[in-house]
Amino acid sequence: MPLSDDEKTVLARLYLKVGRAERRNRLLDAYYEGEQRVEQLGLAIPPELRRFLTIVAWPGTYVDALAERITLEGFELPDETESDADLWRIWQANALDRESKLAHLEALKFGQAFIVVGAGDADSPDAPSPDGGDEDRSREAATPLITVESSNEMAVELSPRTRQPVAAAKFYTEDGVAHATLYQPNVTVWLERRNATWVEVDRDEHELGVVPVVPLTNRAQLSRRHGRSAMARIIGLTDAAARALTNAQIATEALAVPQRYVVGAQPDDFKDKDGNVLTAWEAYFGAVWALKNPEAKIGSLSAADLANFSGIVNHYAALVSGVTGLPMRYLGQATTNPPSAEGILADESRLIKQVEDFEVGAEAAWERVQEIGVRIRDGEWDPRMKQLETKWRSAATPTRAQAADAAVKLVSAGILPVEAAWEDMGYSPARRAKLKALRDAERAADPVLEIARSLPSQPAAAPVEPADAVAG
Template structure:
């Protein structure tokens, strides 16, 4: 079936959006990798000395720190006390432990990435089933396929009313052939570029009623739902620091060593005993500093004091710290004393809050993706998924001893149960289940608990109470 005029217009509109995003992404990626080009005023450093360009890699440090603290640990359905094992099975079968981290980092650096949900098939790799057996390949068809996509290849259009995607498209090249996938609420269309036109290859009338694409967005605003990079406010300061560092690099090469000078020299003083001109390096490193010319006078200039470059770079680091919330030690600025555990927590409070806000933005996206995945798997919308909760690892960095001490006190005072303490300590659902089994086995072997469990039955039967029990 050929594309309708509306579908062609929609596809072209989304492709233009992808091309615009690619240009912006190239700049942001350069800042993340520390490979950006810095425009010089041309006053201090001429173009031929651009090889001395030195970059302050603060944007990459900022992005990596936020990404490292953003870790999803599970999904919890209403009225449940543990992460749902089936939802987590879907998550892990698609390798989202690692893939979600990539998508989150792209959202931090570029402002957004995407999660695409589709039907699984027999070719989709899957983790072995808990029951084992040889039917893992068949089981994989029951698990929806969830992938994380880059904004270099994908774009969406949002409904002005619901703020949810009403269309999306992915553009990519495989074996020198341009491909596109157009996602709409009730149909997905696969296309190839042939003779400068998009030709439909296949389509799937899935009748989901929603676009199976979910944006992962950082820094969205009412005026910009596509999000913005975390670098936006520190790019100019990073460039300023790079210019100062580059000036310092040139000054180190040219002025850090005292420069010598000679006056009253004649052309023949720069020739060897055979009358040949001296090489420049030989003349500089000593050949002319001893001469029979009585009019020659020698001296040296003072070496330049480079401390001013440290001062200006430290100033820019403080400004970046003030804008980003990163502690100064993350920007290469040493503190006088090693920070205490309480000091670390206070120092990182703004970073922690940024991560928690980012997690809140991601929650709605991941929960919507899992809701669509369950719809694809079961063929119906599960009303319980409307109250799905996402579990996150703590964004703070308390010491292990601090966390354990707090957990022990909360359990001893019966503020939280033992299982809740395991969650606070960051243990996974699988390890918490194993802990519960180990504790149950240990309690079953405890002779005192065994006697205590037997007491009610013995008392009801009128039997004697063991002598070592009671007062």
Template sequence: MALTDDESRTLRRLNARLAADRKGTQKRPGFDVLDRYYDGEQQLKQLGLAVPAELQEFITIVAWPGTYVDAIAERCVGQGFRLPEEQSADPELERVWQANDLDDEAPLAHTDALVFGRSYICVGTNPADEQTPLITVESPLEMAHEQSPATRATTAAARFYSDDSFGRRESRATLYLANSTVHVVRSRRGWEEATDEEFERDDHGAGMVMVEPMVNRARPHKRYGLSQMSRVISLTDAAARGLTLAQVATEVMGIPQRTAAGLTQADFKDPKTGEMLTEWEAYFGAVWATANKDAKFHQFTAADLQNFKTIVTTYAELVAGVTGLPLRYLGQLATNPPSADGIRADEARLVGQCESKTEGPFGAAWERTMRKVRRLQTGEDAPELAQLEMLWRDPATPTRAQAADAAVKLYQAGIISKRQARRDLGYSSVQISNMEQDDADAAMDPQMDRMLREVLTVPAPADAAA
């Protein structure tokens, strides 16, 4: 079945946008280049003066961009969704989250958003269970979107991919529109709607595109996001050049060079066989022990390679200044291990960046996604989800004792509830529910409760004493 003219034009525009994003520009690296920098497989550009072509195998790559991304992504861990009037995470949204394995998939969205500047969360109807919509995380290497310049809402999106599950390799795409999701396949005549039973058009009629872009570092004139790595790429290349030169210098000048004068051709022959010695046999011993009275030897001082360490350390300090990463994350180890207070001070900027992600683009994208999930579940808008809040694990790294001490003091002062104290200690919603059930069971048995308090030396409540 042929697509409508409007659908065809939209699909072509999105395909062109994806191709441009992957290629990039002279000033902005494309997605393919950013992908290599994250994986530590970038191609190092050099003038070829200090490192000739025959020594290119000594090129050493520095993977600081990937370290920067992972340091942020691994601290952005979601722990559920909560409505303003609720004290705990919403169980229904938690069920949908777990049914879609988002504990594993969500970190992929966060990582891609940091690497490429954006990633995508797609929501779709689940034919097997209408109350459990499908939520998938997609890569910007395969996907593009358009948004309204007035409302900033997504107006269309498309995912382009290859599929060989039918015994032949086919170019396919999924076009996401405001009221439908269309699966298409490329034929000789161009893009056509797929006729496979499992790829039927989904006319959900939600009035919104079932795709949520997770945009990183957006600005008013750059609404499609920027890579978190963009500021450190040039410094990374500079450090890689320094390490490459260190490799070459180690090979060429790290070992003391020797010279020999007055030797004859006979000095390079094996005295037993009369055959010429190999270069390595001559260099590592045979030449330096000769009966030739005219031979003269000299040894040069080996090059001092300390300057290369200074260069790399300087670039590491610059990267730390730009990113907020502690120097130890960049391989610069201190003589003494940092103290707990030193760690908190050292990671203050990094923790701040993580909080800006979870409270900003990451949290907002997941909250809008869950509103779309509820829209598919009920067929209606859910005003109660307008103030939905995503819960996140604390991105800081306090010690267990410090976290427990802070939670207990806040609870005793009446600032937070027992449930919030347990949440601050990192317990999941399921663990907190089990603890509260244990509390309820203990309260049902006063004798057991009294015995536990005597063992744990916990004072009895005032009303119990009365």
């Protein structure tokens, strides 16, 4: 069936949003990669001096420092004490260990990324059959398909009341043909571009009730729900540092060594004995010192002091550090002494807090993704998913010895069980299960130790009173 007028209008609005985002993202990506052009810096550099252009990649350093600390480790349902194995199976079946990292990086770079949830392949090996056999696999039982998408290809419209998507669309090109997918609460439509018109190819009336697209947003604000790039506030400082470094490069080439000058020389002074004109280097180091004119003068200009450029770049680095919370060592500024473990933690406190704030928004997005995925798989909404909790790896960078020492103290004091200490140490659910099995096997091999551990502790013996005191 052809698209309705409302669907055409929504698709056109989303197409314009994707186009605007793509143009904005092209510039942001150049700053992330350290490939911003001269025109973006406002420099009028002659073509012969363009090779001296020097770019600093501080925006990319900042984004990477945040993204490297964001790692999702599992999901917990309200009635469980361990990560839910079934939800983690869905996560790993969609390679989200890797793909989630790409989504987080995309959101930090451009302000927003998207996660799409759909029905999995009913013939997938991960899709169990209702009777436990290998045949008659049902569509509802298949593992949901979860993909991450770029804001270069996808856009959403949010409800002004619920802040949830009411429509979304993805635009992409495959084999030279433009394609689009329109997501609505109860239907998904696949389209192709033919003769400058979107033509419907397929339609799925899934009656899900929600748009199966979840935005993953960085620094959302009440007035800017689509988020903002983490690099936005340091682009101006990056341009200023690049200008200073480019000027330093040109000054180094022209003024870093003493310059010599000659007054009163004749053209023949720059020719060899056969009358051939000397090259620049030969003239500079050779015959230029033997001049025919006795009144000619030779002198030199002292080299320029370029230390001021270093001070300027250091100043901009300090400003970037103040804006972002990046430690100065991340910006290439060496410190006199290597920082201690406590110093590192204090130095990175703002960076850690920024990661934790990002994880608050990402947590809501991934929990919504799992909720929709379970609904697609089971055919009904699971009320427990409303209380789903996401577990993240610590954003701090403690040493292995620090983490182990803290775990030993907490377990010895009875504050944490051993299993919780394993989790704090960063072991994966599979690794924790294996450690538990090894510990159980070790206990089974030593029944005396197991019995001793199960016995209550003996109370201290009462002091024996003197006989005369008893008699009295």
